[in-house]
Amino acid sequence: MSDEIQNPEAERDEAAYSLGRKDVAAILYAVDIDDRETLTRLMEPLHAADIADLLEQINSYDRARLIRLYDREFDGEILTELDESIREEVIAVLNPQILADAVRELESDDVVDLVEDLDEPQQEAILGALDDADRVAVQQALSYPEYSAGRLMQREVVMAPEHWTVGEAIDYIRSSEHLPEQFYHIVLVDPRMHPVGNVTLGRLMGSARKVKLRDIMEDVFQIIPVDQDEGDVAYAFNQYHLISAPVIDENGRLVGVITIDDAMAVLDEEHEEDILRLAGVGESSLSDSIFETTRQRLPWLVVNLGTAILASIVIAQFEGTLQSLVALAILMPIVASMGGNAGTQSLTVAVRAIATRDLTGSNIWRVIRREAAVGLINGLVFAVMMGVVSLIWFGSPALGMVIALAMIINLLVAGLAGIAIPVVMERVGIDPALASGTFVTTVTDVVGFVAFLGMASMVLL
Template sequence: MSEADLKEELPGAADDTAPEGMPESETLDEDNRLKPEFVRNVKEALDDEDSDRVYDLVEPLHPADIADLFELVDERERLTLARSIRDLMGVEVIAEMNDWVREALMEALPADVVAEIAGGLDTDDAVAMLEDLDEADQQAVLAEMEPEDRAAIESALSYPEESAGRMMSRDHVAVPETMTVGDLIDYLREHRELPTEFWEVFCVDPMHRPVGTCSLSWILRCPRNIPLYDVMARDQTLIPADMDQEEVALRFQKYALISAAVVDTSGRLIGQITVDDIVHIISEEAGEDALLLSGAGDGDINEPILLTVRARLTWLVVNLATAMLASSVVGLFQGAITRFALLAVLMPIVSGMGGNAGTQTLAVVVRAIATNQLTDSNTARMIWREFRIALTNGLALGVLIGTGTALVFGNPLLGAVIASAMLINNLVAGLAGILVPVTLDRFNVDPAVSSAVFVTTATDTMGFFTFLGLAVLTGLA
């Protein structure tokens, strides 16, 4: 068989004529990002309504770079860009787009065009594209789709957001465990409707429940007459369809999975999740937790301004309330501050250092909870660990600030007061940094969302109270 004939025989082999991209010197910088001058040329062509030039500029780009280009042009230019390069807007481009950019673009395109794009995507990518659309737009698009595609997407949308059922792909290979290796190889070669890319074959029983897996490397190296039940791996990680995507990612990481079967409540195989989906989830979840700790919302630069303002303002208002609580503590000691004004200069040091210490502990604990490192089995040990760390840091910082204060202001008592307050507030910060997120997690509240507010309130309030209270008790003020 000739090379040309072989290319025609192999599924998907005819796609090897795709452009490989412009030389790096023309479009991409050393960090593999589109160069500003290239983006400027595209925008100038869009302003001039020169669709041919836009097409010529964009055609050599990789689909992922075209997706990046949509983020880099102005929002008002995106629809024009899509129209100018319509036949380049393949499923690879849509799948690589930023969620907010894709959602705005899909809402602007006619329902039949969106349906055509969704029909060419894998189920998980099509669901990601449609799930954020308004209900009316979503139904209009689904009405334009082929019945089989529509049924698959509607089934996926019936599962909770950010669950395995939403992110799984229904394109997988499942065969009876009674097949031989030779039967399986013939089956894979003869059935052209099978997925073009997969790493494992799932073996199922008569009830279509997964009982084992066969990697392609095993299949290729085994004699044809060997039954699959003799060579398949029976130990496998099954993913319930309603499992949260973060837990799915943790299982992939823990067990070094390439793919995993997704099962419904009856244990039947309904789809698979592959490692390329998990890479995206791990990145998304890590960034999400970091942003939630700061109260910055999604933190996506393409998110609509009003949504960003609402997310940030909510937590800023909460912080304002907690700041007022801390200031009320200061108000209790107005007389002492009036008599010894130096207290007003030094007390922000105590609260500020406590806040920093609490934030450090909080970040470690929230990560440990998110990655299942912190469980009921080791919570007590973790609390004792953080207590010792806080005690050591508090003693060290107390000695430094106490000695410095005594030398600079010539007042050993003031140095002893601020050193003691620093030690106490560091202990409070360390304990609050672990107890707050652990408690919230016990009540099924995401500790990344609201822990920072409680920890900051504790360190500010106790910082002011201990420093000013000790100053009064010792007769310093």
């Protein structure tokens, strides 16, 4: 009996907000028999993000066949949803005219996001498909530093003079032929094109026509400099609950707007990047080739090998102690493992707090004291537990005391290392998510081995 029949609930859960296995199989079958009509019928109800997921999940051969069969219906939004690792491949397969039509449908910020990571020939192909005004806007955005607000913003802005009334603004919006596909505010500007406030569409539509726009401005108003780092932009949106924010150039003039979807995408990317870096895999993707995946992981495995050798060198200094008492070799991994896990717990909290800017100079010492206290309390708890286990297991009160003391020392150090190492790395300009795990594990291993084997040498031999 198939998995689907055995567990229909699992199939429904899997397909709740994504393509189920049956859907993927039906689409690939339509591709296999070269049935454009069936393929179009199956793909038509799908959101662009779901189609992008489908393209990412199948292999290169099926991906190319599907794109060629579906190309007439290809939507530009699909390209913006695709993982960067396969975006170039998809663009290379698309018919140039289909690609041009797809790109013309996109907002300027989506086009910038699309072309900034492509090779120059593909960049030129996409830019060449744009109207003159759109092409100039995208090229200007690309002139701003990478990962800046200028790259993130869209040039299409709904603005109005601050002295206008609600009625004048509504009439203007209704008569405009080039509104953004989605917008949340009208940006009010002074005669020098400096933004002075926002009016939400809700307040606009709920106010009388004669009301002045300046009288219904939002209380919270944040202006984003065009060269501000996109991480700072995302933080501002999250911190102040923004929906959109105007972007200004060096002269304070309005040049664009950033919306919440783009800001949250940055936050999502940064969180994903931190998770991957904590595991030492960089910007890895399921679509990466074997060679690319190996290249990304190998350097940090080399670093881990070096730190493991360092821990082994420490153990080698107590070779005579280990030969004299085999029980030490049995218990030694417990001390190192507990320290490593405790250090990882503190490290994860610290990296997240640094990323969300909750860990600052004003509270760093309070947090360090807290982690030290937690490490000490946990150390005492597990010291009692392991002391009793060692006594029962090996019948040696002295051995129980040694492992108990080593556990206290190592969990205390683990708590301190887990918070201190990422803070130090952040202060010296190194991404704490990238290398902290390796160093925290090394510290807990070395301290654990030295404490346990050192005290065993003094007490037991």
